[in-house]
Each structure stands twice: as structure tokens, then as C-alpha cells.
Amino acid sequence: MTYTKKRYLTYTAITLFCMVLPFITINGNHMLLLSFDKMQFHFLGFAFAIQELYLMPFLLIILFIGIFLSTTMGGRIWCGWACPQTIFRVLFRDLVESKLFKLRRIKNKQKEIDYESYGNQAKKLLAMGLFFLLLLFIASNFMWYFVPPEDFFVYLQNPMEHLFLILFTITVAVFLFYTVVLTKEDFCVYFCPYSRVQSVLYDDNTVHVIYDEKRGATECTSCDACVKICPTHIDIKKGLQVECINCLECADACTGVMAKEGKSSLIQWSSSNQMVHNKPTNHFSVRNIMYAVSIAACIGFILFFSAQKEYLLVNVNRTTNLYKIEDKLVRNNYVFTIQNTQDRAYTYDIHVKNEFFEAKRFKPFTLQPNQRVKKVVTIETTKPMSYSNSKDTPLTLNVSVFAQQEPQKVVLNKKVAFIYPRDSLIK
Ligand code: SF4
Ligand code: SF4
Structure with missing residues (x-):
């Protein structure tokens, strides 16, 4: 199975998870909810008053150290496989623009849409309108983590009494429209701070997208299929770049090209140790172990404090x-x-x-x-x-x-x- 298909399956699983999670309750409490309305924080079926938010720092520490750990081990795995911006870009670019409206080809993301044709202009407007409706639904899904669905739908029936909620939801949808439809991958390249810091977390054991320079010197056909398909418009043959979101579309493209010659892809998801130094990838570095221990300690604190919860x-x-x-x-x-x-x-x-x-x-x-x-x-x-x-x-x-x-x-x-x-x- 290609990496692209695996990513689509992962996106589907994440989307379903995020949509269903707000509806799951245990003893009337949600799995994840920060309700300013009721001044409550729900986590894994436990309800905490806002005054009991001493759990929040531990959750934030887990989030940050988790990002460090995943980046050290899997590079920008978050960007390519789980980031909402990437998922929404794939939805808009690959599904709406490419599949539904045939405005562009999935395999050539470099070629811009031809706006000379009125037909394309009309299709683009329709695509944007349709996507905005989808974004309104996505924004509502986001709001369910702050206003639980059982309240959200009741509030919608009295829109004049809940104007703030409705305006806020529309604002979230407009913001997403701006980042996904207008700034596109520039958001990942120029706005997202994570792309700037990730390279300092890489080491020789970090698994990421690598072009095999040794083989490439004699085997690369210079077809540029890997460049054309790249959503951030880079050439991975020039080495690791800050713009690369680890989507592995270039690896899939090269797999197709090389398969015709009975060879494996020149672009792999691998570590420098494995690819360049012929050494096995070792994820058990002191740094990774320390990250894992810190996360385990935070989980321990959360469980301890949950058990100490005041009634x-x-x-x-x-x-x-x-x-x-x-x-x-x-x-x-x-x-x-x-x-x-x-x-x-x-x-x-x-x-x-x-x-x-x-x-x-x-x-x-x-x-x-x-x-x-x-x-x-x-x-x-x-x-x-x-x-x-x-x-x-x-x-x-x-x-x-x-x-x-x-x-x-x-x-x-x-x-x-x-x-x-x-x-x-x-x-
Ligand atoms: S270089 Fe490859 S992995 Fe990186 S963004 Fe481009 S297509 Fe995706
Ligand atoms: S797709 Fe493979 S063969 Fe074609 S240019 Fe890229 S690395 Fe070379």
C-alpha cells in the first residue's frame, strides 16, 4: 500500500475519532471537554471544576514533550500524518479541487489552476463554497470540545440568544478557510513555528524522508515526478529542507517510477544511520528515554491527582x-x-x-x-x-x-x- 493511501486511512481514522469523541460520555462526563459555560474540565470521564485545573500543566507538558519525542523519533510525522492543516489541505486540494471539480491533477501540485477559463473560475467558486460549508461543520466539531454537542444543538435552535457561539463558530470556519484555501502550504512553511524548530530535534536516528544520494547518482531518471507531486514545492533530492512536511508523496512517486525498472524507490522513509551509515536505527537514545520517562511521570501525576479529586x-x-x-x-x-x-x-x-x-x-x-x-x-x-x-x-x-x-x-x-x-x- 502506498504511503498516500496509508495517510488517507490515518486521516479518516483521526477525523472519525475527533467527530465521535465529543459524543462519548462516562457517567454523564465527557472524555475531553473544557466548558467555560459550566466552569468545568472533563477528562477521560472525570469532571473537574475550573478551580481544579492543576491537571492542565501536566497535560500541556505531555503535549510538548510528546511533540519533542515524536519529532526526534519520526521527524515531522505530525505534519504529514495528523496535523489538521494538512488533513484539511488534502480534503480541499486532493478531494474537492482535484477529484470533484477536476481543477488540478493530484500528481502535479506545481501546476496552478488555469484561471483564464470562465469554467474553471466558476468551478473554483463552487469548490470554495462547498468547502466553506464543510468548514462550518468542522468548526462546529471543534466547538463541541468547549460546548458539548447536547448543549450545542439546543443553543442552535435559539440562535438569537446564542449569537456569540454562532459568530465564534463562523469565525473559526473563516480562519480555517483563510489558512487552508488562501495561505495553503505557505502556512506550514512561513507561519507554523513548529517547522522552524523541528530540525534542531533531528539526529541520525530520526526517521524522515531521505533521498538516497549514492544510488541516485546513477539511477535517478531526472523525471522530476517527486518534485511535481510535492505540495510544498521543494526538491527532496537537494536534501532535508525546512519546508518538507513528511507527507511522503515524493517517495510514492519515485516508487512508481523505479518500479518500472524493477528497483526500489530512491526516496525512503528512513534514518540517516540506516540510509547513509548502514547502521540500524536506534530509538533508545538517552534523550528519547528521558522524554519517555517525563511523559510517564506526568501520566502518573495525572492518575494520582485524579484519584485525589475533591468531591x-x-x-x-x-x-x-x-x-x-x-x-x-x-x-x-x-x-x-x-x-x-x-x-x-x-x-x-x-x-x-x-x-x-x-x-x-x-x-x-x-x-x-x-x-x-x-x-x-x-x-x-x-x-x-x-x-x-x-x-x-x-x-x-x-x-x-x-x-x-x-x-x-x-x-x-x-x-x-x-x-x-x-x-x-x-x-
Ligand atoms: S519533499 Fe516529499 S515528503 Fe517532503 S513535502 Fe515534498 S513530497 Fe512531501
Ligand atoms: S521520482 Fe525518483 S527517479 Fe524521478 S526524479 Fe525523483 S528521485 Fe529521480
Whole structure:
């Protein structure tokens, strides 16, 4: 099977995966969702409140180190096989422009469309219109990672109430139209920062597109099939270039040319060690092992923190009054911000664990999933606690906020400062 066919199959698999993923839920939670609407981040079926985004740095580290590792091992494998820009370019150029509207030939990407003919101009406009409709669908698919499909389609039924969402989706489609239809491969060559940094990550074991100079010196027919088919308009025979997106179309083209002479392609997906130095490719370099260990450590942290996930969030602030005194009774006031991070409703209560202290002015209350409230809570005591006649005494109380339905599981213990007035103030 040619590399091109393998790429098309990979693109189909990635596209289906990205389209289906937003619809998959576990216990009502999505596999990947960053909802600003509900202030939630869903990952692998776990729901995290935005305040719990300590997982995000680990995901970003995995992303970056993953890019380093894949580049060191497989060159610009991302660009040629998985980058959305490449996939959309193939959709527009190879499927819409070439197959559907016959505006260009897949095997010759150098030749520009002949716009002298009105027929071609009309076809190009139709191709762009059709592709923009497709981009609107792709932009909607992108939005489902921020507004889940079950909400997205409901919002679409009331467009005037969700204008921002609709305008944002259209803006994403227009941006994609600009990069895919207008800037084309120039986006990869001039705009994408990854193309600039990738070459410093290459070493002799990196697998990438290589022209066999030794064989090429006598066997190359100079047919230029490899140049004509190249989407970034380069000649791989001149060596590795920053423009090469590792699509391997040149390797396929040369395979066809060389097959007529019963020989293998002069352009291979191989490493310098294998191709030039006749040594086996070794992916177990110290650098690659360190990358892999870092990724494994981040995955470990994510699993650990997921297991430590809080079932509710509580934040406690003191009010501006330090304390209130009524005879022997001393009160401190607090504002408790409590958020239910679970996907079912709970009724919450507060208990002060320290002897002689009690929470007052507080009644158990129910919070719906992801709901957050502020509650004023008074903690009071009648027991003398002062250590000094001239200074207030700071005490630390242990307060637990818990759900009445599952007090052992849905519970959060907080340390709360209680200021007891100096003796001279107590009657
Ligand atoms: S040189 Fe080959 S692999 Fe690189 S972009 Fe051109 S056709 Fe693709
Ligand atoms: S396709 Fe192969 S034979 Fe033809 S010019 Fe390129 S490297 Fe040479």
C-alpha cells in the first residue's frame, strides 16, 4: 500500500475519532471537554471544576514533550500524518479541487489552476463554497470540545440568544478557510513555528524522508515526478529542507517510477544511520528515554491527582468584624464558598470538631451539580479561651463540610482561624 493511501486511512481514522469523541460520555462526563459555560474540565470521564485545573500543566507538558519525542523519533510525522492543516489541505486540494471539480491533477501540485477559463473560475467558486460549508461543520466539531454537542444543538435552535457561539463558530470556519484555501502550504512553511524548530530535534536516528544520494547518482531518471507531486514545492533530492512536511508523496512517486525498472524507490522513509551509515536505527537514545520517562511521570501525576479529586470545593474567608462579644459568648463570622463538583445534588452541613465550639446561623442546604453558593457562618463559644489580658488569642478550629447523603466520602476538612478577645474585653 502506498504511503498516500496509508495517510488517507490515518486521516479518516483521526477525523472519525475527533467527530465521535465529543459524543462519548462516562457517567454523564465527557472524555475531553473544557466548558467555560459550566466552569468545568472533563477528562477521560472525570469532571473537574475550573478551580481544579492543576491537571492542565501536566497535560500541556505531555503535549510538548510528546511533540519533542515524536519529532526526534519520526521527524515531522505530525505534519504529514495528523496535523489538521494538512488533513484539511488534502480534503480541499486532493478531494474537492482535484477529484470533484477536476481543477488540478493530484500528481502535479506545481501546476496552478488555469484561471483564464470562465469554467474553471466558476468551478473554483463552487469548490470554495462547498468547502466553506464543510468548514462550518468542522468548526462546529471543534466547538463541541468547549460546548458539548447536547448543549450545542439546543443553543442552535435559539440562535438569537446564542449569537456569540454562532459568530465564534463562523469565525473559526473563516480562519480555517483563510489558512487552508488562501495561505495553503505557505502556512506550514512561513507561519507554523513548529517547522522552524523541528530540525534542531533531528539526529541520525530520526526517521524522515531521505533521498538516497549514492544510488541516485546513477539511477535517478531526472523525471522530476517527486518534485511535481510535492505540495510544498521543494526538491527532496537537494536534501532535508525546512519546508518538507513528511507527507511522503515524493517517495510514492519515485516508487512508481523505479518500479518500472524493477528497483526500489530512491526516496525512503528512513534514518540517516540506516540510509547513509548502514547502521540500524536506534530509538533508545538517552534523550528519547528521558522524554519517555517525563511523559510517564506526568501520566502518573495525572492518575494520582485524579484519584485525589475533591468531591466538593470549600473556600473560607473571615468577615471584616474580628469578633463579637455578648457577655461570655464570643462569635466569629465567616463566609463559606461551597461548590458541588459532582454530577448529582447533595445537601451540605457544617460541623466544628473542636469541643466547646458550635456553628450557628447555618442550616443544611442543597446544591445542584456544579452549583456554588456563599454562606455566612457564625462560630461561637462560651468557654473562656484567652491566654492574655492584653492580646487577642488566635485559635485554629477544625471544621468539616460534608454531604448528608455520603458524609464519609463527600467531605472536606478545613482549618479555620478563630480570634478570641483578650481578657480585659470579656465581662
Ligand atoms: S519533499 Fe516529499 S515528503 Fe517532503 S513535502 Fe515534498 S513530497 Fe512531501
Ligand atoms: S521520482 Fe525518483 S527517479 Fe524521478 S526524479 Fe525523483 S528521485 Fe529521480
